[in-house]
Amino acid sequence: MNLIREQDFVDSIADALQYISYYHSPDFLHAMHAAWQREPSPAARDAIAQILVNSYLCAEGQRxxxxxxxxxxAFVKVGMQISWDTDKSLQDMVDEGVRRAYRNPHNVLRASIVADPAGNRKNTRDNTPSIVHVELVPGDKVDIRIAAKGGGSENKAQLAMLEPSDDIVEWVLETVPKMGAGWCPPGVLGLGIGGTAEKAAxxxxESLMAPIDIQELKARGPQNRAEELRLELYEKVNxxxxxAQGLGGLTTxxxxxxMDYPTHATSLPVxxxxxxxxxxxxxxxxxxxxxxKLPAPKLEDWPQIALDAxxxxxxxxxxxxxxxxxxxWQPGEKLLLxxxxxxxxxxxxxxxxEIAARGEAMPVDFRNRFIYYVGPVDxxxxxxxGPAGPxxxxxxxxxxxxMLEHTGLLGMIGKAERGEATIESIRRHKSVYLIAxxxxxxxxxxxxxxxxxxxFAELGMEAIYEFDVEDMPVTVAVNTEGHSVHASGPSEWRAKIGTIPVFTE
Known part of the structure; x- marks a missing residue:
C-alpha cells in the first residue's frame, strides 16, 4: 500500500501550477506553429505569431x-489501495498548493478568485478555493490532471438540453459564432454529451485535459461516433x-x-x-x-518565429x-502605440x-486619452x-x-468584438476601438x-494605472465610422475558405 505524504501532494500541485503558467505543452506549440505556417490571412497570421513569440518569452523568463x-x-483520481499521511482534506491540500503557487515571489500569479459571488465579490487574495473533482478508482496511485482556466474562455461556456432528435453539429455551428472572440481563438473546443446537465458540463x-491529436485521428480514421463528431466539427468550425482573435482566417x-456518457431516453444534454x-x-x-517531477522543456523546441517588422x-x-x-484609421490596420x-x-x-452620478469630479482626466482594458500581473x-494582456x-x-459622452475619452483598447449598441456609440462619438x-x-x-x-489603488489589479508605452502593437477593430473588423474579417474569410482545399499537417 503506497503512502502519499501531504507535503509531496502540496508541492506537486504548486510546482504544476507554476509550470503551466509559463510552459505551453509541445502538442499545443506544434499545432499553433502548423496553423501559423498555413495561415494566409495577414491579421490572423500576425496574431498567431505574437502568441508563439510570447510563448517563447514566457518559457525563457518563466513568467x-x-x-x-x-x-x-483539478481532476483527482485516488487509488483505493493508497493511504494518506495528512490530517487535511483533499480540497485543503489542493488549495494549499494553489496558495503557494500563486504567491510564489519569483513568479507571482494573479489572484482572480472572488468570494460572495452574488454579493460584494471580495478577492480572496491567493486564488483559492480551487475546483476539485474527485474519483475513487482501483489501484495504488493518485492520478492528477490540473488546469488553470482563464475567465475569458470560461465565460463562453454553453449548455443546452437538446431533444434526442436534434442535430448536435448544427447546434455547435450555431453556437460558436455567438461566442465571439472573447475566448481567444485559436484554441480547443471541449464537447460533453449525455448524462445530466452537470455531467455534460x-x-x-474534462475533455480539454487531453493532448491535441486531431491530425493523428485524421490519419487513422474514426472508430466511434465521438471521433466522427470530432473530425466533422474540426473541419466545419474552421x-x-x-x-485567430476573431480577425478572420483558416484556423479557429x-x-x-x-466525451460522452449514457443519458435519459428523453434527454440530450450538450x-x-x-x-x-x-x-x-x-x-x-x-x-x-x-x-x-515535471521535465523542463528545451527552449530550442519552440518554433523560431520573428515578428514581421x-x-x-x-x-x-x-x-x-x-x-x-x-x-x-481603417479596420484591420496595424498600429504601434x-x-x-x-x-x-x-x-x-x-x-x-457612480462618481459621475453623484456629480463629483473624476479622479483622472480622460480627455483625449485612450483606456486599456487590462488587469496586470504584479x-x-x-x-x-507583469504580463499585461487585454x-x-x-x-x-x-x-x-x-465614458465617451462624459469623460472626453478618445478611444479604447481590449480584445474581442463589441456589441451593436457600443459600435453605434463609437460611431456617434467618432471614437475608435483597438485590440491587442x-x-x-x-x-x-x-x-x-x-x-x-x-x-483606486485599493482595487489592486482592478485599479486605474497610467502606462507609458513604446511601440505597443494593436489592430484597429472599430473605426470612427463604426466599421468592425470582427464583422468584416470572418465574413471575408468564410467566403474564401469555400475555395481553399482542406489543409493537412
Missing part, C-alpha cells in the same frame, strides 16, 4: 503566458472563418474534444467549453515516492493624438459611473509591470456610451516602460 492566470480546476471540461480551433490560446494543463501521478504599421504618438488623426495611456476594467468603470525582479472588451460595453492580442500578455508588457497607479 505567465497570460495576465489572467486562471481559476484552478463536467465531460466537456470553415466558419472566425480565425486546433482540435475538438468529445455542453460546449472552449480553451483559449493560453491553454494550461498538465497530468502527473503520485505513487508515494516523492513529489511529481517589415509589415506596414502606423506609428502613433498617444500624447499628441487628435480626433482628426484617428479618423484616418507610444506615449501614455490609462487602464481600467469592470470595477473601475462602475466606480467612475511585477517581479526589475519589471515595470481583457474581454464586451464586459465594458455597458459603460462605453457613458489575447494570449500575448508578456510580449505586450515588454512595450510598457513605466507604470503608476492613477486612481
Amino acid at each position: 505567465p503566458l497570460c495576465q489572467d492566470t486562471g481559476i484552478v480546476t 463536467l465531460l466537456a471540461k 470553415r466558419l472563418g472566425i480565425g 480551433v486546433l482540435d475538438v474534444k468529445v 455542453a460546449l467549453i472552449p480553451n483559449c490560446a493560453a491553454t494550461r494543463h498538465v497530468h502527473f501521478t503520485l505513487d508515494g515516492n516523492g513529489p511529481a 517589415g509589415a506596414p504599421m502606423r506609428r502613433v504618438n498617444l500624447d499628441a493624438l487628435t480626433a482628426a488623426d484617428i479618423a484616418q 507610444s506615449g501614455k495611456l490609462l487602464t481600467g476594467r469592470d470595477v473601475a468603470h462602475k466606480r467612475l459611473s 511585477p517581479v525582479r526589475d519589471e515595470v509591470v 481583457t474581454t472588451a464586451t464586459r465594458m460595453d455597458r459603460y462605453t456610451d457613458f 492580442v489575447g494570449g500575448a500578455a508578456y510580449l505586450v508588457s515588454k512595450a510598457i516602460k513605466s507604470a503608476r497607479v492613477a486612481a
